[in-house]
Amino acid sequence: xxxxxxxxxxxxxxxxxxxxxxxxxxxxxxxxxxxxxxxxxxxxxxxxxxxxxxxxxxxxxxxxxxxxxxxxxxxxxxxxxxxxxxxxxxxxxxxxxxxxxxxxxxxxxxxxxxxxxxxxxxxxxxxxxxxxxxxxxxxxxxxxxxxxxxxxxxxxxxxxxxxxxxxxxxxxxxxxxxxxxxxxxxxxxxxxxx
Amino acid sequence: xxxxxxxxxxxxxxxxxxxxxxxxxxxxxxxxxxxxxxxxxxxxxxxxxxxxxxxxxxxxxxxxxxxxxxxxxxxxxxxxxxxxxxxxxxxxxxxxxxxxxxxxxxxxxxxxxxxxxxxxxxx
Numbered sequence: 001x002x003x004x005x006x007x008x009x010x011x012x013x014x015x016x017x018x019x020x021x022x023x024x025x026x027x028x029x030x031x032x033x034x035x036x037x038x039x040x041x042x043x044x045x046x047x048x049x050x051x052x053x054x055x056x057x058x059x060x061x062x063x064x065x066x067x068x069x070x071x072x073x074x075x076x077x078x079x080x081x082x083x084x085x086x087x088x089x090x091x092x093x094x095x096x097x098x099x100x101x102x103x104x105x106x107x108x109x110x111x112x113x114x115x116x117x118x119x120x121x122x123x124x125x126x127x128x129x130x131x132x133x134x135x136x137x138x139x140x141x142x143x144x145x146x147x148x149x150x151x152x153x154x155x156x157x158x159x160x161x162x163x164x165x166x167x168x169x170x171x172x173x174x175x176x177x178x179x180x181x182x183x184x185x186x187x188x189x190x191x192x193x194x
Numbered sequence: 195x196x197x198x199x200x201x202x203x204x205x206x207x208x209x210x211x212x213x214x215x216x217x218x219x220x221x222x223x224x225x226x227x228x229x230x231x232x233x234x235x236x237x238x239x240x241x242x243x244x245x246x247x248x249x250x251x252x253x254x255x256x257x258x259x260x261x262x263x264x265x266x267x268x269x270x271x272x273x274x275x276x277x278x279x280x281x282x283x284x285x286x287x288x289x290x291x292x293x294x295x296x297x298x299x300x301x302x303x304x305x306x307x308x309x310x311x312x313x314x315x316x317x
Contacts, residue, residue: 019271023278030282034289059227066223070216073259077209174259178252184223185248189230190241 018168022175032131042123049191058188061104068097069177072170079158095146105136138176145169215258222251
């Protein structure tokens with residue numbers, strides 16, 4: 001085997017390992033979804049979900065994250081084509097959209113807390129903040145990853161290890177959008193029904 | 195440097211795949227959103243409807259963004275995916291089932307009513 005073939009084999013193992021991590025991460029989210037579903041009606045003296053959900057706001061969040069996920073795919077294609085400038089520019093867009101998403105989510109959380117609907121009010125709100133917040137933390141970790149990737153692209157160019165990391169990042173980013181579809185549907189769309 | 199190739203498709207087809215996934219996801223999100231806000235569907239069916247749309251959208255993104263099922267044999271990625279799916283179903287539906295039963299059998303203020311209504315036992 002020549003060197004390129006060996007590298008490809010090692011990368012395939014890395015991708016498979018990372019895929020396995022993503023699948024276990026879904027199990028983490030599944031436990032949080034199950035908790036949320038069980039506790040959804042435990043509102044104590046706090047608000048029900050349909051009283052605190054602002055659907056147009058969440059739709060914008062959803063579109064930001066979806067577009068960000070799509071752009072990360074384009075960044076990977078640009079990198080494979082060897083277009084370093086384009087890859088960096090697309091990653092800036094991915095970061096901007098992701099940061100916009102986290103910013104909106106934080107403002108939603110801050111608004112709820114300021115209205116006296118914090119996580120400590122009821123079992124429902126605890127489950128809500130835990131589920132949505134865990135996703136938000138993942139996104140924040142992804143944003144840090146983009147910064148590191150950007151620095152590595154600047155320093156090393158599109159080397160084989162940078163390409164591998166970029167591929168793993170796009171997997172992570174697409175995965176987080178998939179989790180968000182479930183949150184958007186179950187927590188927000190269905191939660192807005194009285 | 196040899197580019198890393200996750201699939202053997204040419205680049206234009208990969209780009210087309212991402213575009214397809216993006217447009218389909220936008221449409222599915224929009225339909226689900228409008229179905230809830232405009233109340234186009236009877237309120238008792240809209241929940242099931244948006245869940246179906248979400249499952250379709252998740253499948254779309256798994257195929258077009260995460261390239262699930264496009265690897266060559268042996269399909270380990272797909273195998274781990276299905277294992278995860280089994281764990282997910284057991285975890286989520288198992289939890290709901292158990293908690294539903296506990297609510298039914300253990301809630302003191304509702305217990306009497308359940309016994310009277312469902313079990314044919316009267317005072």
